[in-house]
Amino acid sequence: MSPAPRTSQRPSGGADWRDVPLAPVMLLFGPEDFISSRAMDDVRRKLRARDAELELTTLDAGHYTAGQLGMVASPSLFSEPKLIEVASLATMTDDFLQDALAYIKDPAPEVTLVLIHGGGTRGKKLLDALKALGVPRVECQPLxxxxxxxxxxxxxxxxxxxxxxxxxxxxxxxxxxxxxxxxxxxxxxxxxxxxxxxxxxxxxxxxxGRVEATAFRVADAALAGNGPAALSTLRHALATGVDPVPLVGALAMKVRQVAKVFSARGSSAQLARDLGMSPWQVDSARRDAGHWTGPALVTAIKVLAETDAQVKGEAKDPVYAVEHAVTVIATAARH
The missing domain is CATH 1.10.8.60 (Helicase, Ruva Protein; domain 3)
Incomplete structure (x- = not known):
């Protein structure tokens, strides 16, 4: 296998975690383990497609001792290509920092080094050096x-x-x-x-059966003015042990979205940008808004503010509080 080309590195900040560009050195940065794992899987798959004899080594930067990186990156007896994955850069030792700073200036041939940093500023000197060299950086941030x-x-x-x-x-x-x-x-x-x-x-x-899905259905029915369906779904959820707090949260989110689009004008895409919503949320809220008047929205917002406090400890009967809120909202909506 030929070594990963130095020219494949590009300025950091834009590598796609679904299609990571291969390079002698790469950085996966951020706390979302799922995205980091997916990106790492993509790198392994691409390298094994090049050469099935790929040699994989993992290191922990938080328990690193001087010289390890150079040792595992050195050519093997049969010159198999190597992939070195280094995790826990956020807790890296000083020895790793020094060895990594030296290594990235002149990566070993036939070796791909992937550095995995969970986020934060630890090792800023290394992060800055990687950026200066144009090492591909894959953002692994929560969605x-x-x-x-x-x-x-x-x-x-x-x-x-x-x-x-x-x-x-x-x-x-x-x-x-x-x-x-x-x-x-x-x-x-x-x-x-x-x-x-x-x-x-x-x-x-x-x-x-998920709590979030149940709350979603209750909120949809209530905002559409379908009181019987909203109360039936709500009571079933409460009877099976669903906590009232996420139910009220879902209702509040839906009402806020309707309030945002109620008097807004423009395309779904434009409003999505302006209001911090996705286009489908704008379309859904606009459909719900057809059941509402300004005064009715004020009523819904007030009852939800009261109910939120009640289900979080101010009421002796939080179940009654959320049932009352659903009834008020479904009644306030125009059929």
Whole structure:
């Protein structure tokens, strides 16, 4: 195998974790273990496609002793290509810092070095040196916004050459979006266990029992003015042990989104940018807004503020408090 070309390195800050550019030295930076793991898998797959005899070595920068990097990077008897993965850069020893600073200036041939840093400023001198050399940097940051998670789900299905409708994406994010690894696993399960276009019925079949999914359904029914459906779903959730707090949180999120778009004008894409929402959230909130008036929204916002305090300790009966809020909201909405 020929050594990874030095010319493949490029300025840091933009490498795609789904398609990591191979280079003699690479940096995976950030606390999202799932993205870091996916990026590392991509590197291993590409290098093994070049040469199945790839030799893999792992090091821990937090328990590193002087000379280890040079020793494992030195040519082997049969000159097999090497991949060296160094984890825990955020707790690196001074010995590792010094050895790494020397190594990255002149990487060994036939060796690919991947440095994994969980985030923060520890080892800033090394991070700055990597940046100055143009080492590819893969950002492994958590996906915190629903819009980012929606894009993630869409990409997972696209890579699997499967289709999923927009409402199903939204339902899946609502149900399992708290953990990126769980969201990825859910995508894989739906791809494996379903055929054709994945829809909300498929998502509900596998993940409808999640607290987040239940809250999502209660909020949707209440905002649409469907009191019987909202209360029925709510009571079933409460009877099976769902805590009232996330239910109120889902209602509050939905009401806030409707309030944001209520008097707004412009395309979904434009409003998404201006309001910090995704286009599908704008479209959904606009549909809900058709059931509302300004005074009714004020009523909903007030009752939710009161209910939030009540379910967090101010009320003796939080179950009654959330039922009351759902009733008020569903009644306030125009049918």
């Amino acid at each position: 915190k916004k629903d819009a980012e998670k929606v894009q993630f789900v869409s990409a997972e299905f696209s890579l699997a050459k499967r289709r999923i409708d927009a409402q199903a994406v939204r339902a899946l994010v609502a149900a399992v979006g708290a953990s990126l690894s769980e969201l990825a696993a859910a995508c894989s399960q739906l791809v494996a266990d379903t055929t054709g276009m994945v829809n909300t019925d498929d998502v509900d079949k596998y993940y409808g």
